[in-house]
Amino acid sequence: MKSPICPFDAKSGVLCARCDEKLHAGTITQDDVEAAVTLTRIANKSQDVDKFTLAKAARVDDEYVLVLRRSDIMSIRSNPALAARIEKEFRQKVHYTESEASERGFVESLFYPARVLSVNQFYLPDGNKVTKAVIAGSKGKQKIDVEKIQRMASAVKNIELLVEFEQK
């Protein structure tokens, strides 16, 4: 398995001098390290997970966002037992987003399985860039935690996300 830290560090849970330096420099985060160690523990018993490439991880409140390749996410979504296993090891709800995805693909993955109708970027008068997503259906029925998704978008990709629903 590939991750932001060396395979040996991910197995032992202890960072080598080089990875430790990256952590202190802010190139990688404590969330990246913890997710790499946890996923590696699962990879020891799963050939599928052993092929994964973890690009980044971010913990938002009590949930994890893992940034993986599209093929990795497909193998999780087609294997409910594996998905359950990962959430059990992380002891948290886990969201998956694609490392190769466009901004639209990234936003869609945060709302999955809800359907995203459109994703548009625009600039506010103060020059800040904002991304607006319109979600199919109404907010009430889908139980989507909009604020949490906004914090995930900010934590993983530094996106300021505005969310609207098709129906009020």
Ligand SMILES: [Zn+2]
């Ligand atoms: Zn290392």
